[in-house]
Amino acid sequence: GNSVTQMEGPVTLSEEAFLTINCTYTATGYPSLFWYVQYPGEGLQLLLKATKADDKGSNKGFEATYRKETTSFHLEKGSVQVSDSAVYFCALSVSGGYNKLIFGAGTRLAVHP
Amino acid sequence: NAGVTQTPKFQVLKTGQSMTLQCAQDMNHNSMYWYRQDPGMGLRLIYYSASEGTTDKGEVPNGYNVSRLNKREFSLRLESAAPSQTSVYFCASSDQGARETQYFGPGTRLLVL
Numbered sequence: 447g448n449s450v451t452q453m454e455g456p457v458t459l460s461e462e463a464f465l466t467i468n469c470t471y472t473a474t475g476y477p478s479l480f481w482y483v484q485y486p487g488e489g490l491q492l493l494l495k496a497t498k499a500d501d502k503g504s505n506k507g508f509e510a511t512y513r514k515e516t517t518s519f520h521l522e523k524g525s526v527q528v529s530d531s532a533v534y535f536c537a538l539s540v541s542g543g544y545n546k547l548i549f550g551a552g553t554r555l556a557v558h559p
Numbered sequence: 560n561a562g563v564t565q566t567p568k569f570q571v572l573k574t575g576q577s578m579t580l581q582c583a584q585d586m587n588h589n590s591m592y593w594y595r596q597d598p599g600m601g602l603r604l605i606y607y608s609a610s611e612g613t614t615d616k617g618e619v620p621n622g623y624n625v626s627r628l629n630k631r632e633f634s635l636r637l638e639s640a641a642p643s644q645t646s647v648y649f650c651a652s653s654d655q656g657a658r659e660t661q662y663f664g665p666g667t668r669l670l671v672l
Contacts (some may be wrong), residue, residue: 450601480660489563489649489663490602535601546592546617547661549601 448473452536452550459526459557467521467553469510469536477538479503479512479519480547484533493521493534526557560585563664565650571670572640580635580667582650590653591633592617592661593625595646602649608633640671 453468471477478497482490494503499514508523519536536550566581584591589610594602604617606625614625622644624636633652637644647668651661 487665489665490651490661491663492660495660546604546607547602549603551599551601 448548450536450550452553455554457555462525465523465526469519471538475540477540480537481521482535528557531557565664565667569668576640577638583632584652588652592651593635594649642671645671
């Protein structure tokens with residue numbers, strides 16, 4: 447079946463530190479991959495996405511590269527800010543007809559000054 | 560544009576009571592979704608509506624019903640609430656199915672006693 451596995455949190459970093467949140471997936475077919483972010487008290491919003499192998503999604507200094515050979519879509523940012531504190535969700539959607547988004551469990555990031 | 564709106568924001572129910580969660584979107588999207596979010600489990604799809612006039616079960620439909628009232632509105636009904644339905648409920652919409660970006664509402668926090 448289709449599934450997404452994320453590293454467990456919380457991840458605690460100091461401001462300006464480098465961030466990596468690991469995400470691996472299992473999927474039939476050719477998935478699109480997404481990172482969503484949830485700020486405290488809010489709904490989820492799309493952070494970035496990639497629709498085919500070797501694509502790099504990027505937004506707000508965050509990047510993730512679709513790696514088919516390792517079935518991974520790790521999220522990275524070179525220098526985090528306190529305002530990046532949130533819960534990050536990796537998700538996939540598989541091609542072929544209508545399909546749902548499958549979410550990972552989420553990783554909470556806390557950035558301290 | 561308001562995007563996706565949900566009412567109420569917070570609700571307390573007693574076991575066995577019923578209620579309807581309302582969701583509306585003003586982006587002229589065809590597809591709408593209801594998710595529940597529980598700690599450590601990410602988001603799980605309850606029901607979705609690929610287009611006006613159609614609804615389908617997601618991953619966890621038991622105990623819920625939905626109505627796609629028109630293109631804008633998609634409601635979720637709990638006929639007889641149970642403590643296991645204590646959760647945060649999110650409505651989302653997208654233009655043409657799950658491979659497109661989904662836009663989320665702010666959520667409804669439901670407590671069933």
